[in-house]
Amino acid sequence: MGLRELADNDEFARRYRERLDSIGVAAVRRGFHSISGARRSFCLNLVGVCSSYAIWTCPAGTLGSMLVAMGGAVSPHLASGLKQELGLVRAVETGTYRGWSARRLARVFPRVVTIELSPQLHQTAMKTLRDLPNVECRLGRSVDHLSELAHERVPTLYWLDAHWSPLFEASAGEADQCPVLDELKAIGPGDAADCFLIDDARVFCASPRPPYDPEHWPTLAEIFDTIRELHPGHYLTVVSDIVIGVPAGAKHVVDEFSRHPVRHWPLAARLARYLLLGVLRRVQRWAGER
Template identity: 45%
Template sequence: MSTVPTELAVGLRDALGLQAAVETGTFEGASTRLLAGTFARVWSIEWSAELVDRARVSLADLDNVRLVHGPTQDLIGSVAAAAGPALYWLDAHYAGPGTAGSGTDCPILTEIAAIDAAGHGAGSCLLIDDADIFLSPPPMPPGQKHPRYWPTLLETIDVLRARHDRHITVLGDVIVAVPPACAVVVDRWWHRAPASVQSVS
C-alpha cells in the first residue's frame, strides 16, 4: 500500500481546476488527510465498519471530509455524481492484513465503469494504488465462483479507455489515468519524483 502522490494531485488539481477528491479504501485515513489538505471537498468510501469508526475519530478535525460506509462498487456512482469532476484515489481492493475485502473480487472495474457512467469521467483523474498486484494478479481463493478474481493490468486499461480518451501509464506502484491534456503534468511530476517514489514498494 502506498499513499497519494500529493505533488501530482496538486498539479492535476491546478491543471483542471478540480475542487473534489474521492477515495475508495479509507484504511487508517492517512491518504484521506492528504487529500483534505489539497481539495475543498473529499469523500472517502470504506467497506469496514471498524475502519470507518476509527477514521471518524482520527479525522474529526477535518470539516471537508465525508466518510461513506459500504462497498465501493455500490456507492461510488452516487458519490461520483455528487462530486463532479474529481481526482480519484482508488484503493478499495484487498491489500493484506487490516484491509477489507479478503476473499472477494477486486472492485476496480466496477468502480471505473460507475465513475464514467456518472457523467464526469472525461474531466476526472484516476489514480489506482497497488499497480504491482494488477501486473501479477493473485490466484483465485478456493471456492471463488467468479471468472476473474482480480483483473490484469490490460483488462483494467481496457475499461479505463472504454468511454474516454485517457493518458494512461504506470508510475511506481500507481496506475495513472488522466485527460490527455494532463500528460505533461504527469511527466513533469515523475521526472522530479525522488527515487523512493519511483520504486515499486
C-alpha cells in the first residue's frame, strides 16, 4: 500500500485515532482528521523527513540525552504508586548520569541516594542537583555502595540503571558493562517491601549488539531468577522497557502503570514519542513490503 492509500485507509485512520486517544491528545486527533487524505499524507511525510533529518544530524551524546529524557528516566507515576502502596521511605538509583531520574525521584521520596562511577558525571550531577537537599550523590561502583545501603528495615525503591552507555557522553563502566546481577546480590534480601525497577529490559531480552559485549549482560531469565531467589514472593514482569520486581500485593500498581505508561509525560514529549513511533512503524511496514 502506498502512502496516499495508507492515509485514506479506514483501518489506518482508526488505529491512529486509537493511539492518539491512548495518549490523551484529542485536539490533535480532531485536527488530523479534519484535513483531507492528500494533505494528511503530506503532513505524515513531512514529519518523517524532519524526524529523520533531526536524528541524522544529532550528535551521539545529544541523542543519548534525548532518549533518556524521553523514555529512559524513571516514571514518577509508578514510583509514587509503589511508595503509597508499600510505605517506601527512600529511593536508591545506580547510574546517576545527568541526574534526571534522581530529580524525578526527589519529588516523590524524602530521601534519594544516587551512585555514579564516572567522576566527571558525578561532579556535574552534584552541581545540577544542588537545589535538592534530599538527594545524596555518591561516587564509585554501585555494588560497593549498595551493600552498605541495603537495610532490612528501610523499605526502598531501587532504580537500577548503572551500565556502560556508549551513546552518552563520559559514560563509565566499559570494563564491566552491566553489573545488575551483582547489584541485586549486594542488596540481598533487604526489606520485604523493597521494589526493583531495572531499566533497558530490551537489552536483556536478546543478545545485545555491538559495541556491547554479550558476556557482560545477563539474560532476562537470570535477572528474574536472581530476584526470585532473594525475594521469593515478588511479582516479576516487564513493562515499557523496565524489568519490574515488586511484592505481590503491589501487582495492581504495576498493572495500572502498564495500562497508561506515558500518561504523566509532558504533552510535548508524548507527541514526540507518538510521532517517532508512527514514523518507525511506517518505515518497518515499508521495509516489509519490499
